[in-house]
Structure formats: C-alpha cells, structure tokens
Amino acid sequence: MHKQKQQVMVEVRKLFTDFLENKGQRKTGERFMILEKLYERNDHIDAEALYNLINKQQHNVSRATVYNTLELLVESGLVMRHQFGQHYAEYEKAYGYRQHDHIICTECKKVVEFCDPRIQQIKTKMGELLEFNITRHELHLYGLCADCEKSKKESVAENVKEKVTAV
Amino acid sequence: MHKQKQQVMVEVRKLFTDFLENKGQRKTGERFMILEKLYERNDHIDAEALYNLINKQQHNVSRATVYNTLELLVESGLVMRHQFGQHYAEYEKAYGYRQHDHIICTECKKVVEFCDPRIQQIKTKMGELLEFNITRHELHLYGLCADCEKSKKESVAENVKEKVTAV
DNA sequence: CTCCATGCAAATTATTTGCATAGAC
C-alpha cells in the first residue's frame, strides 16, 4: 500500500517533468516540493494552508510560487482545483485518484465525496451534441446533511413553541 | 410571450415579498429593482456589471446593497449563483427558468447551457445513499469548443513547422 | 553566462464592514 504511493509519486514526478519540458519551463525544487505535498495527502487543501504547511515544516517557498505552481499543476492535469464557493477553493491530487464529485452541506460546510458513472454518460453525450472536447467536469450537490436537517427541524419546532408562548 | 414575462415578474415579486416578510426583512425599492434587473435578462451577469447596469441607467444603488441583495435572492432561491472560476461568479434568475447546467470552454470562456435528465437521477440516488436533503446542484463540464480545438491543432502544426524551419 | 523563476512586498480585485443617515414599518 505504501509502496503503491511511492510508485505513484515516481510516475507523477515524471509526468510533471515532461509537462514542464514541453512548456519550456524550468524544473525547480519548489515546484516538485509542492507537487509532493499535494500527493502526500488524500484530501483537499487550500493555497494558504499549503503555503503554511510547507513553510512551517522546513522549507521556504513564497506565496507567489505556491500560486504559480498550483496554476501549472492544474494546467498539467495532475491537480484538480475545486471551487466550492466564492472564497473557498481547494486543490487536490488528480492522478491515480479516482474521479469523484462532492456533496456539500450548506449549513455545516461538510464535504462528502461520491462517484456515479452516469456523469460519464452525460459528458460523452453532451460533448458530442455540443461539439466540445470535454476534458474534465465538476459536479457539486448542495443540501443539508442528516445532522443539520435534524437541527433545523428542532429549531423550527422551537420557534413554533416560542410563538405560542408569546401569544 | 411578453405577457408571460410580465406574469413571471408578478409571481416573483410576490415570492420575494413573502420571503422578506418571513425573514422580518424590509421590502425596499432597491431590492425589488435588483430582482427585476435580473429577471429582465435571460443570461448570467456578475455583481459589478449589475451595479453598473443599474447606476448608469437611472437609479443609484450602492455596491454594498447589490451584494447584500444578491445574497438574499440566492437564499430565497429566486436567483442562482454560478461560480465558474475563482474570479468569475455570475448570477441569474432561477424561477420559471428551466434548470440547466453549463459547458465552459477553457480557452475562450464561452459558456453553453445544456440539460440532461440523468443529473436528477444522480441527485436522488446520492441524496438517499449519503443521507443528504439535496436542494440544488451545479454541474460544469470543461473542455475546448470546436473553434478553439481547431485553433489549437493549427497552432501545434505551426509550432512543428517553426521547429523544422529553425533546424 | 544567460535568462527565467523566485522571494518579497506592494498592488489589485472582489467583496465586506463601520458608521451616519434615510426611509420602511
């Protein structure tokens, strides 16, 4: 299991190297450091947290470089950017990591991942129909999780009680 | 057709009125003005453009009010916020306007709307499975439109030619 | 040795906030 992760890292470094060469971009240590940090984890992280993670631990990479590199990584397809809200973008490894989508609780902001094959059918169909060469997608379902749904019901009941008491 | 639009406007004003009353919020002219501007159009618009639209035309509504009202409208469900990228959020009427999703060209930023019933199946299924009460969704497909796909191919051909010439 | 990528801090953009006042209720 651990070995598999090592293997992925090797492949990914190779892919990023090729990508940078093709673009005539330099292969700097900072860039590979950021790539690695993203591939070490199995969840999303935002730019600022990534910056802190790198700098508090050991190295010294500027915010500008973090943003610049994230852009490159997204362009290379090795990293996904998820824009959950206006001030809430997160990044996550994409290679060797099953394609998945997200359900977001609008109340507690909890994010749960899921996967449904029907999305692939939509992509294929719509790409054909509208003549787009579709490379990726983002699907977000919004609603209330079981907990927040329960709290809401209780709070409504509470309100009703208050009104009754008030009258 | 035009009459239908008038009819929608009446219904929507009524719904927004009820919403504001329920929240104990005031029914100000600015709020209804913004609601109307959004319902007059059949496409998306961003906060700044909406602000300009209102102020250049006739009235005088501050940015703060525009943002505040957009928030309320989204909360009421009468307006949808689409977050296409990190600096690219747009708003659009939601009531009496068929639910639809978007294909975005990553090159020229063109947005095409589409509708696929399979998305409803995913929502129902995943809501059940993960115990979420799903109220809405956002599906974005990203790729190259036919035009940009063509340009890309030509540009690649061009590059090859250059390299050959250079050697 | 050349020139791009980096670090840093200042700049920018979109959005939010604080405060005084107008106006909805």
Place this chain on the structure above:
DNA sequence: GTCTATGCAAATAATTTGCATGGAG
C-alpha cells in the same frame, strides 16, 4: 418615532504583479 437597510468609503481577503536576485539550463 423606531430601528433596519442604505450609501459611502475604508477595510479585508485572496490572489497577482513588479523588481532585484538566485539558480536552472
């Protein structure tokens, strides 16, 4: 008359940019 929503400008947050320098090619 009361108190909230507004306008305005200043504040904030996330991201980008300009410039001098280090280091990849």
